[in-house]
Structure formats: structure tokens, C-alpha cells
Amino acid sequence: MSDKIPIIAANRVSDKAKKTLDIVRKFVEERCIPCDPIVSAQVASAPSRWDTHPSVIEDLKEEAKKLGLWNMFLPKGHYKESPGFTNLEYGLMAEWLGKSKVASEAVNCAAPDTGNMEVLAKYGNDAQKAQWLKPLMEGKIRSAFLMTEPDIASSDATNIQMSMKKDGNDWVLNGQKWWSSGAGDPRCQIYIVMAKSDPGNKDPYKQQSVILVPANTKGITIKRMLSVYGYDDAPHGHGQLLFENVRIPASNMVLGPGRGFEIIQGRLGPGRIHHAMRAIGAAEKALEWMLMRINDPKKTPFKKQLKEHGVILEWVAKSRIEIDAARLIVLNAAIKIDDFGAKGALKEIAEAKVLVPQMALTVIDRAVQSFGGAGVCQDTPLANMWAGIRTLRLADGPDEVHLQQMGRNENKRGAEVTANILKQQKLTEQLLAQYKVKLAQPGDNIKARL
Known part of the structure; x- marks a missing residue:
């Protein structure tokens, strides 16, 4: 697993986290993903879909506890309840969790409980923590x-x-x-x-x-x-x-009356990173499904396997590039949160929040297209994944709000960069005079030969 950690993060991931990543991967791929359809089946077969709780989830939670996979989202150095991982380390774990519908809940790292636990851990008093944070962290209740x-x-x-x-x-x-x-x-x-x-x-x-x-x-x-x-x-x-x-x-x-905005801002920052990294896991899963489909020897439109059609391999290549680029954006934001807190990483968080869901939707849509009709029904997880990821462009603030704020902040550099460009142009004018030349125009040399 450690050889698959992006190089920008490798020297910031502890040996403990690397070992945990191996366990997370195995747990998600061998236990959670196979159980995803079981969860849906248990809900569908219940007398009332709204008064049931799939027993398979509780079985997975017990397994996760025994494996030491529990509440990994609380970053060390910020919460005494933390299991000892940084935002960066948990971000790498959350990517694996994003490949399964049930994995996040199985390790007690599911939204909205993660954000709510952070609120209680960061802002709650002792009585509030005892009444609500403790059972939430034990996975006994939800919020x-x-x-x-x-x-x-x-x-x-x-x-x-x-x-x-x-x-x-x-x-x-x-x-x-x-x-x-x-x-x-x-x-x-x-x-x-x-x-x-x-x-x-x-x-x-x-x-x-x-x-x-x-x-x-x-x-x-x-x-x-x-x-x-x-x-x-x-x-x-x-x-x-x-x-x-x-x-x-x-x-x-x-915390006290009138402090609502302070609390929700403290809640939303890390949560957006959790959403973003899980979305990268979903995109990876969609790419895996697409690779399976295009290599299926039984699917031969126009007497060729899908992989033999040039546009399909272009989709695969673009998806690989887009996923890897988005991952770096998220890891950069996680590192910034670890070093400077959520307030010091507003730009990086917003970048991840805007970019990653759009990327994931694009990759999932390509996978859907490769499956044809099967891609939009329950025979693959793709349609459900697309619906869930699409909500992220609205959750924790719509894209447009983040873009407006980012644009406003970026534009604050306008006066500085304008002054710098004008200074450089003035230096160019002085050098033109010093070297006794003028700015070349297109075709100057041709005219001279003629």
C-alpha cells in the first residue's frame, strides 16, 4: 500500500497510518463492497423501509472495531478523542471508504455524524459530550x-x-x-x-x-x-x-447564543475534505467498472470490443489524469488544514470542494456511457453513485458560492500584479533604449530580405 501513496504525501504518512491503510483497503474490498447489495436487499425486504436497520451493517461495525478501524476522522492534535491520524492520513483512508456505500458507516466515519461529532468534540461542554458525543463515537446512535x-x-x-x-x-x-x-x-x-x-x-x-x-x-x-x-x-x-x-x-x-456561524464554519471545513476524498474513491470505482466493461469479450459493438474503439481509450486516459490531479488538490488541502487549521486552508478547501465532485461526475458518466442501458439501472452501482455525488455540488454550499469567494480573494491581487506588470514593461522600455532596438513586429525579417 505504501508504494501507492502519492509522493507529495509519502513523507507525512506515519508507519501506523500506512499499516491502517492496508487494513482499510482489505476491509473495504473484501468485506464492505460485497455487502453493499446485501444492505439494499435487507432494506427492500423489510416490512417498513423507514423503520429498519440492516443487520449486516452492525456485523461490519463489530468487525471494524476489532480491526482498529473506528472514528479515524478526528485529527490528532485537535481532539483528545482522536485515534491519532492527521487529516492527510484520514483523507487517504476516506478514498477507500468512498468505493463502498456502507464502508464509512461501518467504521463510524459517515456523514453527517462525522461533522456533528466534531462540533460536539470541539464546542460541546462536558455534559453535552457525555450525553451525545459518547454514544455517537461508540456507534450506538446517529444524528x-x-x-x-x-x-x-x-x-x-x-x-x-x-x-x-x-x-x-x-x-x-x-x-x-x-x-x-x-x-x-x-x-x-x-x-x-x-x-x-x-x-x-x-x-x-x-x-x-x-x-x-x-x-x-x-x-x-x-x-x-x-x-x-x-x-x-x-x-x-x-x-x-x-x-x-x-x-x-x-x-x-x-458554545453560546449568537455563535452559530462560528460553529458551522468549524464544522464544514474538514467535512468538505471528507466528501471530496470519498468522491475520488467513487471515481476510482467507476473507472474500474468501465475497464471491466470495455474488456468484456461478449460486448462487441460493430464487431469490436469497446477497448478497440479509439474514443473509449481516450475516456480511460482522461479519467486517469483527472482523478490523479483531483487527488493532489485534496491532499494539498488536507496538508494545509493539518498545518494551519481549516481557517488557514479556505482557498484549498474551496478548490477541492468545487473540482472533485465535477471530476467524479465526469468519470462516472463515462462509465455509464460505456455500459449503455445497464449503466442507468440497478445492475451497476453507477447510477446511484452519480446521484449521490451530484448532491455534493450543493452540499456545504453550492459551487457558485465558493467560486465567488475564491474569485473575490484572487482578484485582491489585481492592484499588485498590475503594478508589477507595469514595472516590468517600464524596464523593457529602458532596455530597448539601452540596446538601441525596437520591438520586433511579425514579418520584420521577411520585409528586410525583400
């Missing part, structure tokens, strides 16, 4: 993160309308949330909710707070589960929830 709302442009989180009003020793919540991933799971016991607690604050980034809401609290209704390109992702699901006079003890407030 959901509630920020997006149906009636506003949630790409700008200052638009959030769910109200949070103080009443005695409680906060009272009213409003709706949607795209609450994980809310359908019967094991989901805690919602981490962002709402507007101080709408009159002159600072729009101090109006919101984050509070812990037990899923069984009176006044919460799951109105419906949302589909993703036709997939409902049962029993995990993505819910639209209604809050009607939901009373939550003030002790459930995270």
Missing part, C-alpha cells in the same frame, strides 16, 4: 444536522428563518428545515439545529445559534422524506421537518 430551509435561499445562511426565542430556562423553536440527512434513520436521536436567536443584531453573523435537539422532542414532525434523483436513501433519508413550539433547555445551547 442529523439541520440548517437548510425550504422557503429561503439557504446558500446564504444569514437568510435562515427558523426562530429561536428565549422563554424562561428554555429556547422555543418554530419553523421548517429540509435536506436533514439522516433524519429518517430510526437510530437518529439528536438533531444539531441552527436557528435565528437574535434577529435584531446589527451583525448578520451574530443572529444565529446552534442548539442540540433530541429527535423525540414534542412538537417535531417529519413531514416527508426527499428523493435524490429518484432515490430516497431509506432508511437514512433526507427529511423535511416542521418545528412547532419545540421547547429545548437552555443548557442544550452549543
Whole structure:
């Protein structure tokens, strides 16, 4: 395995991480990927798809614990609960996890629980950690993160309308949330909710707070589960929830009133790296399926194997280049987070967030095309993979928000680079005078010969 680690990362990966990578690879390829269809079959055969939990997942979780594959996402040096891996090292592991639908949950590294555990580990008090972080880290319960709302442009989180009003020793919540991933799971016991607690604050980034809401609290209704390109992702699901006079003890407030933006920014940074590296794993899996298809001797359109058609090999080559280039972008971001924290890696995180899902969708789409009709049905994992990856261009902020911010920051160099270019042009003019020449024009030498 160590010889497959990209050279830019090799000297930053510990021997412990290298050994763990070997175990992760074996676990994913030999246990998780073969179990992916079993998970779907167990859900489909249950009396109610929304009140079940595939037993095979629990079996895999027990195996993972015995192998030491558990909660690898918490970076060392930042959390006392960390198993001792850096963001870079976990990023390499997450690529393997991304090749299986069930692998991340099997090792307790699945979204949204990873981000929610980071929130509790980083910002929660001792009581909150004991009540919610401990069972989450043990894999006994699951969680959901509630920020997006149906009636506003949630790409700008200052638009959030769910109200949070103080009443005695409680906060009272009213409003709706949607795209609450994980809310359908019967094991989901805690919602981490962002709402507007101080709408009159002159600072729009101090109006919101984050509070812990037990899923069984009176006044919460799951109105419906949302589909993703036709997939409902049962029993995990993505819910639209209604809050009607939901009373939550003030002790459930995270960090303090008005600190919601601080918390969600701390949550989203590393999570985007997790999504991106898992997406690279999905792209690798799609390329593997395409290679299998184009080498199938039974598939001979126009009396040739697919690999004998020139455009197909071009797809393979482009996919290899694009995957490898995207991986370097992600590893660079992970290294930057390790060295300078998420705030010091905003540009690199945004680059990965924008580039990787687009790359993965392109590679998956090529694989779909190579399979023809089989590529868009349940006979391969490709259609489901495409639907899941497509959501990443919206999750944790749409591409356009990151591009706008990156463009704005990059443009701040405008005055500096303009001054530098003008300085270089002035030096050129001085050298032209010194050497007594003029700038050459196209065809000057030809004219001289004529």
C-alpha cells in the first residue's frame, strides 16, 4: 500500500497510518463492497423501509472495531478523542471508504455524524459530550444536522428563518428545515439545529445559534422524506421537518447564543475534505467498472470490443489524469488544514470542494456511457453513485458560492500584479533604449530580405 501513496504525501504518512491503510483497503474490498447489495436487499425486504436497520451493517461495525478501524476522522492534535491520524492520513483512508456505500458507516466515519461529532468534540461542554458525543463515537446512535430551509435561499445562511426565542430556562423553536440527512434513520436521536436567536443584531453573523435537539422532542414532525434523483436513501433519508413550539433547555445551547456561524464554519471545513476524498474513491470505482466493461469479450459493438474503439481509450486516459490531479488538490488541502487549521486552508478547501465532485461526475458518466442501458439501472452501482455525488455540488454550499469567494480573494491581487506588470514593461522600455532596438513586429525579417 505504501508504494501507492502519492509522493507529495509519502513523507507525512506515519508507519501506523500506512499499516491502517492496508487494513482499510482489505476491509473495504473484501468485506464492505460485497455487502453493499446485501444492505439494499435487507432494506427492500423489510416490512417498513423507514423503520429498519440492516443487520449486516452492525456485523461490519463489530468487525471494524476489532480491526482498529473506528472514528479515524478526528485529527490528532485537535481532539483528545482522536485515534491519532492527521487529516492527510484520514483523507487517504476516506478514498477507500468512498468505493463502498456502507464502508464509512461501518467504521463510524459517515456523514453527517462525522461533522456533528466534531462540533460536539470541539464546542460541546462536558455534559453535552457525555450525553451525545459518547454514544455517537461508540456507534450506538446517529444524528442529523439541520440548517437548510425550504422557503429561503439557504446558500446564504444569514437568510435562515427558523426562530429561536428565549422563554424562561428554555429556547422555543418554530419553523421548517429540509435536506436533514439522516433524519429518517430510526437510530437518529439528536438533531444539531441552527436557528435565528437574535434577529435584531446589527451583525448578520451574530443572529444565529446552534442548539442540540433530541429527535423525540414534542412538537417535531417529519413531514416527508426527499428523493435524490429518484432515490430516497431509506432508511437514512433526507427529511423535511416542521418545528412547532419545540421547547429545548437552555443548557442544550452549543458554545453560546449568537455563535452559530462560528460553529458551522468549524464544522464544514474538514467535512468538505471528507466528501471530496470519498468522491475520488467513487471515481476510482467507476473507472474500474468501465475497464471491466470495455474488456468484456461478449460486448462487441460493430464487431469490436469497446477497448478497440479509439474514443473509449481516450475516456480511460482522461479519467486517469483527472482523478490523479483531483487527488493532489485534496491532499494539498488536507496538508494545509493539518498545518494551519481549516481557517488557514479556505482557498484549498474551496478548490477541492468545487473540482472533485465535477471530476467524479465526469468519470462516472463515462462509465455509464460505456455500459449503455445497464449503466442507468440497478445492475451497476453507477447510477446511484452519480446521484449521490451530484448532491455534493450543493452540499456545504453550492459551487457558485465558493467560486465567488475564491474569485473575490484572487482578484485582491489585481492592484499588485498590475503594478508589477507595469514595472516590468517600464524596464523593457529602458532596455530597448539601452540596446538601441525596437520591438520586433511579425514579418520584420521577411520585409528586410525583400
